[in-house]
Amino acid sequence: xxxxxxxxxxxxxxxxxxxxxxxxxxxxxxxxxxxxxxxxxxxxxxxxxxxxxxxxxxxxxxxxxxxxxxxxxxxxxxxxxxxxxxxxxxxxxxxxxxxxxxxxxxxxxxxxxxxxxxxxxxxxxxxxxxxxxxxxxxxxxxxxxxxxxxxxxxxxxxxxxxxxxxxxxxxxxxxxxx
Numbered sequence: 001x002x003x004x005x006x007x008x009x010x011x012x013x014x015x016x017x018x019x020x021x022x023x024x025x026x027x028x029x030x031x032x033x034x035x036x037x038x039x040x041x042x043x044x045x046x047x048x049x050x051x052x053x054x055x056x057x058x059x060x061x062x063x064x065x066x067x068x069x070x071x072x073x074x075x076x077x078x079x080x081x082x083x084x085x086x087x088x089x090x091x092x093x094x095x096x097x098x099x100x101x102x103x104x105x106x107x108x109x110x111x112x113x114x115x116x117x118x119x120x121x122x123x124x125x126x127x128x129x130x131x132x133x134x135x136x137x138x139x140x141x142x143x144x145x146x147x148x149x150x151x152x153x154x155x156x157x158x159x160x161x162x163x164x165x166x167x168x169x170x171x172x173x174x175x176x177x178x
Contacts, residue, residue: 012127013127013128015082015084015159016159017082017159018157018159018173020157023154023155023156023157023169024155024156026154026155027151027152027155028151032139032144032148032151034137037137037138037139038137038138039135039136039137040135040136040137040138041133041134041135042055042056042058042059042133042134042135043055043132043133043134044056044069044101044105044129044132044133044134045105045125045129045130045132046130047130048130049125049126049129049130049132050129051105052102052105056098056101056102056134057098059097059098059101059102059134059136060096060097060098060138061096061097061098061099062091062096063091063096063097063138063139063140064088064089064090064091064092064095064096064097064138064139064140064142064145065088065089065097065136065137065138065139065145066086066087066088066136066137066139066145066148066149066152067086067087067088067089067097067100067101067134067135067136067137068083068085068086068087068134068135068136069083069084069085069086069087069104069124069132069133069134069160070082070083070084070132070133070134070135071084071128071131071132071133072131072132072133073131074131081133083156083158084124084128084158084159084160085120085121085124085158085159085160085161086149086152086153086156086158086161087100087149088100088145088146088148088149089101089145090142090145090146091140091142091145092142097136097138101134101136104121104125105125118162120159120160120162121160123160124160150165150166153165154166154169157169157173
């Protein structure tokens with residue numbers, strides 16, 4: 001690969017992270033104790049990014065919770081993890097953790113027409129698919145699920161979450177986006 005192609009490929013993998021500790025200090029952890037809840041982690045896609053990793057079938061199909069997509073460099077896995085998306089799955093007749101987590105791959109990876117609907121999700125799957133991992137926390141209270149997801153997104157500002165729930169933060173980010 002020549003220097004231009006390498007440079008273009010590196011540029012295509014660039015992600016903007018906002019690391020703002022003042023928001024971390026505002027995280028309302030009193031609403032949820034992470035130490036009391038198991039955080040389960042799995043590899044999301046197989047080694048070539050073409051299908052689910054077998055562990056995805058172990059995501060509960062009768063529970064709700066919060067899930068986190070992150071990019072992981074396996075060679076130094078505890079050092080190079082990049083949280084890129086936070087989502088929620090409520091526990092209802094029509095939704096659960098397993099179904100919601102699978103929707104990303106089944107929809108955005110396999111249907112290029114959906115690229116226009118959620119371009120960041122499409123990019124996440126296509127650019128980092130083989131390095132994409134998932135962590136999730138089972139939560140039984142749907143109100144708590146929604147509240148925690150909003151608090152986490154407002155605190156961490158993951159690069160692939162389009163919507164920042166708190167208007168003040170969202171407006172501030174939009175004002176300075178280039």
